[in-house]
Amino acid sequence: xxxxxxxxxxxxxxxxxxxxxxxxxxxxxxxxxxxxxxxxxxxxxxxxxxxxxxxxxxxxxxxxxxxxxxxxxxxxxxxxxxxxxxxxxxxxxxxxxxxxxxxxxxxxxxxxxxxxxxxxxxxxxxxxxxxxxxxxxxxxxxxxxxxxxxxxxxxxxxxxxxxx
Numbered sequence: 001x002x003x004x005x006x007x008x009x010x011x012x013x014x015x016x017x018x019x020x021x022x023x024x025x026x027x028x029x030x031x032x033x034x035x036x037x038x039x040x041x042x043x044x045x046x047x048x049x050x051x052x053x054x055x056x057x058x059x060x061x062x063x064x065x066x067x068x069x070x071x072x073x074x075x076x077x078x079x080x081x082x083x084x085x086x087x088x089x090x091x092x093x094x095x096x097x098x099x100x101x102x103x104x105x106x107x108x109x110x111x112x113x114x115x116x117x118x119x120x121x122x123x124x125x126x127x128x129x130x131x132x133x134x135x136x137x138x139x140x141x142x143x144x145x146x147x148x149x150x151x152x153x154x155x156x157x158x159x160x161x162x163x164x
Contacts, residue, residue: 002114002149003095004070005041006082007142009052009059011101012118015138028058034142038066040162041146044155049085051078053104078108099145101125101137116145 010016013034019027038048049070050063056073063071075081078100086093097114098105101121109115110128117129118141126132131148135141150159 001095002046002097002153003091004047004049004085004089004097005146005149006049006051006078006085006096006098006108006112007038008078008098008100008102008105009050009056010054011121011137012099013050013059013062013138013142015136016101016120026056026058028056029138030062031138031140031143033140034138035062035066037143037146038068040159041150042067043162044150044158047089049082051075051081051108053078078105079111082108082112097145097149099133099142114149116141 007013013030014028021027042048047070048068050068051072052059053075070085072081082096093111094113096112097116098108098112099116100109101118103122103124106125109125115129116131116133117126118133118135118137120136133141133144135144150156
């Protein structure tokens with residue numbers, strides 16, 4: 001049973017592009033459909049973590065909006081951070097599903113119970129993933145992953161009953 005999903009940000013929750021304004025402002029775009037699925041995964045009693053290699057106030061804001069309490073930025077070793085989270089939650093790596101798109105996600109994806117990549121992830125990462133999603137990063141890949149897990153975990157009726 002998957003208890004925790006781990007999200008990479010750039011290339012998974014976003015399309016991987018970073019736009020800088022003249023004043024040095026950083027701009028990222030998040031898909032509201034991904035956010036909807038994240039909030040509902042949490043409402044189903046499951047956990048979400050963001051583990052990202054970069055630091056960004058925008059990502060911190062998004063995590064707060066979505067109610068993600070396990071939020072880690074500037075992480076060099078994502079697997080080590082994930083192992084700490086698992087200890088904290090009292091779960092095993094086999095109870096973790098993660099999505100990543102590049103080499104800094106490689107070890108984490110190999111270690112967890114279920115691994116996902118967006119359709120536009122780097123080849124080295126798609127080659128080891130359990131599931132290569134049909135959606136691109138920042139374009140519904142996280143939603144696709146969560147809804148696939150909801151069906152596989154037998155939670156679809158509970159998920160849909162919140163809205164039907």
